[in-house]
């Protein structure tokens with residue numbers, strides 16, 4: 385049977401680094417994966433994380449305890465992450481004034497014990513467990529934006545989902561979001577669906593991957609109203625909290641909005657969250673999945689959800705790794721480290737914005753100059769054949785959709801990248 389297996393296609397993002405590594409051109413530039421590099425091209429450890437690591441190294445007990453974590457991860461991590469997500473990120477703060485004028489609904493969720501929480505293997509792991517849970521108990525249908533992260537469909541189809549629909553997100557001709565069309569698509573497709581099974585919808589909380597364009601606050605209000613009216617199940621993918629505005633709290637707007645008790649959400653709210661980017665903990669795989677039970681659900685619902693999450697996780701990887709979550713927990717609970725973390729996020733965002741501005745300065749090109757894009761990526765709008773040409777003839781690697789990871793650009797390659805883009809645009 386093994387000789388009947390077909391070759392799987394290379395991964396649309398990580399597979400490109402394999403191709404990059406094989407490329408002998410000394411001028412090659414890897415702008416594929418969403419990973420933050422400094423101006424010398426290195427993936428450095430954020431100062432807050434490095435300090436947390438030093439503290440942990442000094443505490444033999446913490447560091448040497450290599451025993452298993454519980455199936456859903458440690459209690460300390462769960463408490464500090466839930467507190468960060470549902471209290472701090474949902475609280476009106478002076479800094480975020482104007483973005484949040486609602487009461488702290490997240491704190492109510494915590495007080496009423498409505499959140500089933502589990503540590504996960506970063507955002508991908510959270511999405512996979514979320515998909516497995518939903519497909520087993522709630523729905524096998526999901527709406528994904530067009531465009532979206534290349535791995536979304538892969539994760540959901542590998543975890544039991546059967547029906548995939550797209551909603552309009554981005555108009556390649558104008559380079560703008562298509563929120564009205566998005567809502568029309570949802571209304572048309574959901575109302576044409578006569579089955580009882582509800583539809584899930586993936587929402588990028590901020591720094592939409594790959595376009596870097598997010599709806600305004602007013603647009604989000606309309607979007608969440610529509611999702612609620614259509615009784616859809618929100619799956620919030622929050623992999624870039626802080627990387628949009630440099631303010632971790634501000635960037636959690638979609639979460640704050642979704643948990644507003646005026647929304648019924650009979651089938652729960654699903655939050656898939658990651659510290660890969662905002663803490664730079666990529667390889668440590670640190671994230672979480674939380675499932676918010678409906679307000680009218682008896683406590684037995686949360687208990688049942690918790691128990692099923694455990695069963696799913698136990699059958700796949702048993703329990704999560706410990707070290708990265710100890711680092712994250714320390715950063716979230718130590719006030720000085722927490723403050724430093726906020727600065728680290730701001731510094732990353734400032735450098736990314738600087739690169740975007742430098743590119744705009746070098747290229748007389750409206751796609752960069754007029755762009756409202758933010759976050760780790762720049763969406764060039766290049767068609768596939770241009771992306772391939774950049775790879776084959778110039779050894780500049782973008783993802784197939786024309787996405788470019790900004791921090792891969794630095795002083796030593798910005799001229800080469802800009803000149804090549806100018807040349808290729810003239811051809």
Ligand code: LMR
Nearest residue numbers: 397416417418419533593
């Ligand atoms: C990306 O989009 O490049 C990142 O989310 C990394 C990944 O796992 O694909």
